[in-house]
Amino acid sequence: MNAEAIDLLVRTELPAAARGDRDAYGRVVAACQNTVTAVALAITRDVPASEDIAQDAFLAAWQNLKRLQNPASFLPWLRQITRNLARDHLRANRHRPLDGEGAEIAISLAADTSPTPAEQLVEDEREQAAAELIAALPDDSREVLLLYYREGQSSRQVSALLGLSDAAVRKRLSRARQGLREDLLKRFGEFARSSAPTAAFTAIISTALATASPPAAAKGILAVAAAGGAKTAGKVLLGAAGSIGIGIAAALAGIWLGLRSQLKGAIDERERSELVRSAVINSLASIGFVILLVLVASSTHGLLRTIAAVALTLGFMAVIVYQSLVVQPRALRRRHAMEAARDPVAAAKRRRRERINCWIGFIIGITCGLGGLIVGLMSTGNHP
Structure with missing residues (x-):
């Protein structure tokens, strides 16, 4: 041509x-x-x-x-x-x-x-x-x-x-x-x-x-790179990492505040240990996700970076969803059974409220996670 x-x-x-x-x-x-x-x-x-x-x-x-x-x-x-x-x-x-x-x-x-x-x-x-x-x-x-x-x-x-x-x-x-x-x-x-x-x-x-x-x-790290090179782009990446740090701090606060509420009614040491273990796993998954995402953004390019970021996000979400919808309900099963035996109506209302709150949190988490992934990909290499 x-x-x-x-x-x-x-x-x-x-x-x-x-x-x-x-x-x-x-x-x-x-x-x-x-x-x-x-x-x-x-x-x-x-x-x-x-x-x-x-x-x-x-x-x-x-x-x-x-x-x-x-x-x-x-x-x-x-x-x-x-x-x-x-x-x-x-x-x-x-x-x-x-x-x-x-x-x-x-x-x-x-x-x-x-x-x-x-x-x-x-x-x-x-x-x-x-x-x-x-x-x-x-x-x-x-x-x-x-x-x-x-x-x-x-x-x-x-x-x-x-x-x-x-x-x-x-x-x-x-x-x-x-x-x-x-x-x-x-x-x-x-x-x-x-x-x-x-x-x-x-x-x-x-x-x-x-x-x-x-x-x-929209703004992006490659826009800065096209205008002023890698030094300025590096500052933007650090700024993005700072924003991620704020987000992860909020996530950890949410995890441990939720744990604190759950521990108030713990029936024995076994339940307490299971709930603490689940919170630790969620916290480590959150921190590991951020660290790996930053490493992927700084060491990979193009399609490989996108695939790795998507895989990390899906893996992170899978851990959180499994802990929230499977592990924690299993740890609370005996407590719920005792509450149902004492007052079936009140226990049913409480479980229904908890399920609604859980699904609201799940939807918000999925939305924020996918939104964060899109913004992260735009700000770490797929945007001029």
Whole structure:
């Protein structure tokens, strides 16, 4: 697809995407994925990381499309989001080597996992050359050269996709050609084409869109990242963690105030121990849930982060529901039987009131839990 066709597609599909049309945005992703992954790869020199970053960039742009007033600004805006995320990745992994052997290993992860020994030797040589080339190229030539080979070796196409003049693109290509041997340049071209994202890349993002919140003009950590980088985004994450801390303090207070009320009528030490044990389990589940959710938000990306957050939330809810609707009623069964023997009418009214209160609490808890999950996902990485 040439640059004019991409521009027309973006202008045509973005209004529908901004209204929440995931299919329309999927077509935008398919048209722009070469550009976005090339920008990320030029900075990170790491094929798997560049695709993760590109996925995050597309999801970030999707969730903030309503902020974009002019569809013509979409690609420059998306490129900047990608560059900021890629630089954040480098800062987060600055202790790891990004060239030489480290880059060679990163690129080899994208290769066929089961080649013959002869094929492996050829592949190793190709990967080593590609790694050396990416590291050796001037910074301003990497994006141009990667995209040049991925887009049919058209300088005009590259200039339109990167927002540069055709003369500037040709100048950077010339500099790259002068600094590289012809055989290495040919191998680099093969690497650039073979490492381009496939239809599976678009499919992964389309799947992630099904669980991501629709476009909105809300605040989010990736909005801060797109505007000011990882340092400010880190402050937002700390602020989010502070809000979570307040929520968990309230949850623990509720658990132990409820326990205090239950213990007032405890008939023996056995009942008391069972109720205390249930409250401890609920408390540990609440604290563990928050800690694991923060770890997931800070160490995973894209679809993996969403799946992990959903799984954690469902697991946490399952523990609380089981303790509240099974374990605690079982611990109170003997007390309830004694109350029913003394005054059946009053005991029945009390049980009915307790069931109503329990279901009200359950509904409120489910609503708050799911709402908190959505807000947490928006504020920890799926929002520009």
